Amino acid sequence: xxxxxxxxxxxxxxxxxxxxxxxxxxxxxxxxxxxxxxxxxxxxxxxxxxxxxxxxxxxxxxxxxxxxxxxxxxxxxxxxxxxxxxxxxxxxxxxxxxxxxxxxxxxxxxxxxxxxxxxxxxxxxxxxxxxxxxxxxxxxxxxxxxxxxxxxxxxxxxxxxxxxxxxxxxxxxxxxxxxxxxxxxxxxxxxxxxxxxxxxxxxxxxxxxxxxxxxxxxxxxxxxxxxxxxxxxxxxxxxxxxxxxxxxxxxxxxxxxxxxxxxxxxxxxxxxxxxxxxxxxxxxxxxxxxxxxxxxxxxxxxxxxxxxxxxxxxxxxxxxxxxxxxxxxxxxxxxxxxxxxxxxxxxxxxxxxxxxxxxxxxxxxxxxxxxxxxxxxxxxxxxxxxxxxxxxxxxxxxxxxxxxxxxxxxxxxxxxxxxxxxxxxxxx
Amino acid sequence: xxxxxxxxxxxxxxxxxxxxxxxxxxxxxxxxxxxxxxxxxxxxxxxxxxxxxxxxxxxxxxxxxxxxxxxxxxxxxxxxxxxxxxxxxxxxxxxxxxxxxxxxxxxxxxxxxxxxxxxxxxxxxxxxxxxxxxxxxxxxxxxxxxxxxxxxxxxxxxxxxxxxxxxxxxxxxxxxxxxxxxxxxxxxxxxxxxxxxxxxxxxxxxxxxxxxxxxxxxxxxxxxxxxxxxxxxxxxxxxxxxxxxxxxxxxxxxxxxxxxxxxxxxxxxxxxxxxxxxxxxxxxxxxxxxxxxxxxxxxxxxxxxxx
Numbered sequence: 110x111x112x113x114x115x116x117x118x119x120x121x122x123x124x125x126x127x128x129x130x131x132x133x134x135x136x137x138x139x140x141x142x143x144x145x146x147x148x149x150x151x152x153x154x155x156x157x158x159x160x161x162x163x164x165x166x167x168x169x170x171x172x173x174x175x176x177x178x179x180x181x182x183x184x185x186x187x188x189x190x191x192x193x194x195x196x197x198x199x200x201x202x203x204x205x206x207x208x209x210x211x212x213x214x215x216x217x218x219x220x221x222x223x224x225x226x227x228x229x230x231x232x233x234x235x236x237x238x239x240x241x242x243x244x245x246x247x248x249x250x251x252x253x254x255x256x257x258x259x260x261x262x263x264x265x266x267x268x269x270x271x272x273x274x275x276x277x278x279x280x281x282x283x284x285x286x287x288x289x290x291x292x293x294x295x296x297x298x299x300x301x302x303x304x305x306x307x308x309x310x311x312x313x314x315x316x317x318x319x320x321x322x323x324x325x326x327x328x329x330x331x332x333x334x335x336x337x338x339x340x341x342x343x344x345x346x347x348x349x350x351x352x353x354x355x356x357x358x359x360x361x362x363x364x365x366x367x368x369x370x371x372x373x374x375x376x377x378x379x380x381x382x383x384x385x386x387x388x389x390x391x392x393x394x395x396x397x398x399x400x401x402x403x404x405x406x407x408x409x410x411x412x413x414x415x416x417x418x419x420x421x422x423x424x425x426x427x428x429x430x431x432x433x434x435x436x437x438x439x440x441x442x443x444x445x446x447x448x449x450x451x452x453x454x455x456x457x458x459x460x461x462x463x464x465x466x467x468x469x470x471x472x473x474x475x476x477x478x479x480x481x482x483x484x485x486x487x488x489x490x491x492x493x494x495x496x497x498x499x500x501x502x503x504x505x506x507x508x509x510x511x512x513x514x515x516x517x518x519x520x521x522x523x524x525x526x527x528x529x530x531x532x533x534x535x536x537x
Numbered sequence: 538x539x540x541x542x543x544x545x546x547x548x549x550x551x552x553x554x555x556x557x558x559x560x561x562x563x564x565x566x567x568x569x570x571x572x573x574x575x576x577x578x579x580x581x582x583x584x585x586x587x588x589x590x591x592x593x594x595x596x597x598x599x600x601x602x603x604x605x606x607x608x609x610x611x612x613x614x615x616x617x618x619x620x621x622x623x624x625x626x627x628x629x630x631x632x633x634x635x636x637x638x639x640x641x642x643x644x645x646x647x648x649x650x651x652x653x654x655x656x657x658x659x660x661x662x663x664x665x666x667x668x669x670x671x672x673x674x675x676x677x678x679x680x681x682x683x684x685x686x687x688x689x690x691x692x693x694x695x696x697x698x699x700x701x702x703x704x705x706x707x708x709x710x711x712x713x714x715x716x717x718x719x720x721x722x723x724x725x726x727x728x729x730x731x732x733x734x735x736x737x738x739x740x741x742x743x744x745x746x747x748x749x750x751x752x753x754x755x756x757x758x759x760x761x762x763x764x765x766x767x768x769x770x771x772x773x774x775x776x777x778x779x780x781x782x783x784x785x786x787x788x789x790x791x792x793x794x795x796x797x798x799x800x801x802x803x804x805x806x807x808x809x810x811x812x813x814x815x816x817x818x819x820x821x822x823x824x825x826x827x828x829x830x831x832x833x834x835x836x837x838x839x840x841x842x843x844x
Contacts (some may be wrong), residue, residue, distance in 0.1 A: 187789065191806035198595050215809060219596035366790060367701065371678040501594070502808035505789065512790075534810075 146435045149203035151181040153189035165454050197221050210424045214248035214499035223429040224255040225457040240465050247492025249426045257426025258447045259464035263389030264486035265319035265421040266407045273381040277307035283408040284479045287353035290415045294327040297411040302383040311361040312385035313374045317419035320387045323410040325349040333494045338532040341525040357515040391460030406477045421489035554628045588815035606816035619800040627775035629711040638722030659720035670784035673713045703793025723818050729763030761840040776825045797821045
């Protein structure tokens with residue numbers, strides 16, 4: 110009997126010890142010592158990406174000694190949202206978190222985010238709703254309510270290699286053509302054909318909506334119309350997709366997703382093997398590591414008639430958990446993080462474009478020559494379609510179906526039928 | 538008479554007491570395990586069965602759809618491809634992995650210093666599956682850094698894009714799976730070999746049986762219970778393959794690497810379709826059960842328990 114009592118006591122002690130060790134010394138959740146509030150926030154990114162936040166964190170904690178920031182990061186974007194989702198359903202999510210533009214619609218419709226329009230317009234706000242460009246709210250805005258603030262952006266532009274174009278016998282500069290209102294889809298495709306004839310790739314695209322939908326726009330096509338996915342039936346869009354499929358198969362275009370790591374998109378571009386590379390401001394990082402900066406410049410995606418048109422803008426959003434333990438402090442952090450000052454501090458030397466008006470000097474630091482293009486595309490561009498981002502996994506499913514067409518695994522017509530079927534299956 | 542009649546009563550009461558006391562002890566020790574099973578196995582399984590009958594995105598209300606999720610999955614091309622990929626993986630890894638392990642164990646059983654080799658073969662088993670996947674990524678890469686293809690090129694051979702080609706990726710995954718599980722199977726077979734009475738082998742040798750004949754007619758039949766056990770475990774683990782594949786190849790970009798568990802993960806945590814995901818998980822459970830039942834039925838013909 111004594112042994113039984115001793116055993117029970119041991120079990121009880123073990124349980125108690127485990128309980129203590131798991132709760133950080135018994136402090137209330139979200140609270141540190143001396144009345145200090147611990148604010149949990151999460152984002153994705155590599156160690157290098159995360160370093161960009163160190164300066165802001167130090168500065169913020171100095172100005173708000175009552176708040177201690179605790180960053181919970183996930184290195185891979187693909188793993189970030191499943192983790193966040195699990196945390197939200199189990200009520201263990203951080204107070205503040207990033208949400209990608211392909212998932213924001215789902216979180217908005219699920220009602221797990223705090224509506225922010227009142228707070229953003231309030232006296233404590235350092236980032237008013239109108240400080241952000243309308244087009245980049247994307248799925249973060251619904252029925253006039255704001256559920257996420259664009260923390261920064263990456264407008265999709267065409268980087269071009271002046272040396273590669275010259276080697277292919279192309280004398281015209283795409284940026285000059287754009288300035289003259291002559292940067293048309295026909296002109297762009299002619300350049301790609303000339304690059305191909307010179308033994309180079311015309312363009313390298315990542316298989317995502319930013320590139321694909323920009324090309325569709327360049328053909329005057331529609332992707333979504335009246336809540337319905339029409340890219341497979343709209344004449345312009347279908348022609349664009351057909352051009353892309355043909356280009357991928359005769360190697361005029363390369364899909365960065367399937368290039369081997371040793372000869373990746375960045376490597377090909379640095380080796381002057383391709384004329385154009387579709388990407389955001391982040392391409393600067395690759396060029397700085399191994400390229401002659403002066404060889405490269407940027408231009409928006411071409412339009413049917415040479416007139417400027419809206420381009421795709423990759424965005425991510427900062428949102429507040431509806432069940433945040435410290436909502437007041439959470440908003441203080443959010444509004445300062447996305448504010449002009451916050452973005453100036455965070456994006457200095459980084460590869461993104463500020464999402465707020467007034468922080469443009471970060472981008473206009475002298476490189477590339479037409480850096481203003483980043484801002485023009487951001488100011489008039491669009492984040493992924495709300496109809497698309499409202500359905501989890503839809504963008505990924507569209508990309509998967511398109512990749513089968515790009516790689517020639519599925520003939521074009523069959524690919525379009527399967528694409529429409531996949532979209533209908535997920536949206537019905 | 539009465540005294541005689543009462544005499545056995547005392548030990549009988551003591552026996553009940555002993556049994557009761559033993560029962561308490563048994564309950565005390567078994568309780569946590571039973572509770573663990575209930576909380577982490579029975580309840581989630583029951584909840585998964587419930588979820589498989591509803592449509593649910595993780596946040597909103599659940600809509601009862603009956604067997605709709607099952608029929609949707611069983612007619613879904615992606616899921617059927619995942620079943621086929623998983624079957625292919627099992628068909629390659631189980632026979633190849635076990636045959637190699639038996640041969641290596643039989644070879645090690647008779648040599649000096651076999652402990653060194655045991656440790657060597659066992660090392661991948663204790664290595665994290667993520668580390669294993671990362672190392673094999675470098676070996677199998679189809680570029681200048683890819684160890685395997687670079688080596689093949691030196692011999693004038695052009696290796697496939699192991700991790701990029703949907704037709705080859707299962708072979709690549711199988712190579713890694715066999716390599717990383719070989720040590721465990723070798724150790725199990727070495728233990729099995731030790732149960733074979735040496736006098737039987739000795740008698741066969743005196744009768745003039747060759748080593749190959751001894752292996753075929755004595756070692757293999759007497760090892761058959763161990764082989765059966767390892768086959769069941771290997772089949773189950775190939776059906777549940779996920780973590781190593783997820784790191785080694787991004788199944789999102791290579792449909793050839795999408796196994797059933799990946800499909801379960803994708804449906805649940807990427808597409809937020811928990812009903813579909815639960816249905817896929819239950820189909821996997823039934824599939825595994827069926828294959829195991831077939832193996833148990835077949836063992837009567839191939840497994841010898843007599844010594």
